[in-house]
Amino acid sequence: xxxxxxxxxxxxxxxxxxxxxxxxxxxxxxxxxxxxxxxxxxxxxxxxxxxxxxxxxxxxxxxxxxxxxxxxxxxxxxxxxxxxxxxxxxxxxxxxxxxxxxxxxxxxxxxxxxxxxxxxxxxxxxxxxxxxxxxxxxxxxxxxxxxxxxxxxxxxxxxxxxxxxxxxxxxxxxxxxxxxxxxxxxxxxxxxxxxxxxxxxxxxxxxxxxxxxxxxxxxxxxxxxxxxxxxxxxxxxxxxxxxxxxxxxxxxxxxxxxxxxxxxxxxxxxxxxxxxxxxxxxxx
Ligand code: SF4
Numbered sequence: 676x677x678x679x680x681x682x683x684x685x686x687x688x689x690x691x692x693x694x695x696x697x698x699x700x701x702x703x704x705x706x707x708x709x710x711x712x713x714x715x716x717x718x719x720x721x722x723x724x725x726x727x728x729x730x731x732x733x734x735x736x737x738x739x740x741x742x743x744x745x746x747x748x749x750x751x752x753x754x755x756x757x758x759x760x761x762x763x764x765x766x767x768x769x770x771x772x773x774x775x776x777x778x779x780x781x782x783x784x785x786x787x788x789x790x791x792x793x794x795x796x797x798x799x800x801x802x803x804x805x806x807x808x809x810x811x812x813x814x815x816x817x818x819x820x821x822x823x824x825x826x827x828x829x830x831x832x833x834x835x836x837x838x839x840x841x842x843x844x845x846x847x848x849x850x851x852x853x854x855x856x857x858x859x860x861x862x863x864x865x866x867x868x869x870x871x872x873x874x875x876x877x878x879x880x881x882x883x884x885x886x887x888x889x890x891x892x893x894x895x896x897x898x899x900x901x902x903x904x905x906x907x908x909x910x911x912x913x914x915x916x917x918x919x920x921x922x923x924x925x926x927x928x929x930x931x932x933x934x935x936x937x938x939x940x941x942x943x944x945x946x947x948x949x950x951x952x953x954x955x956x957x958x959x
Contacts, residue, residue: 783884
């Protein structure tokens, strides 16, 4: 049976075929990490932000109230995530650092948002400006033809241009090939669902307060189609031997490890292997 892929499953396959096998063939559960849990609290706060009740907010108080609302939303998400965060093997200082980092990212977001809002609000009301900048959030997209689906963070239509935007909490603000592919696949699905192309594809790097955009074009769509086709062809087999390991920094890092680290390396730690072993491990 053909399975539905996603930008995430395709990028997982491209990074490490063995990880794809454990995640999507065997459906083994993935472990939470402090980065994924705190990233989710930030995403949840941002999703809630555009659905707040704006009664009582006007030009005289919007700067203060919107900041407060966003922080309240974040603190609620954080409180919900805290029991899971405490279960992870991180010390309290590390958890505190991630909390502060998350606050910092949301401050970057709200600074940027308020600056844009202040340029839009001129001559109109707060409500008009807020509505104009209100995006659709957490949109489910699906392509039966290309057997792919996924959730998109933001679709914003402004001045007759459609922007597809994904929030990133990564430590670097590089527009990497896997991010580009993710946005290309969203564009493919968007095009199929709405019968038109988005204009700009963007990443909002919250940690850096930067937004980077590329134009949506046919070349990207063709690349997305090709990758959707390839993943179906490459994942027909159910034999683990057809899914090589790809040892690298994504196996283990300072605050976590790949969910399947113990399946791949048992009790031995990756740093115990020298470079030659790592190359060898990739073949096993
Ligand atoms: S531990 Fe490394 S090699 Fe093993 S599945 Fe995870 S990413 Fe791949």
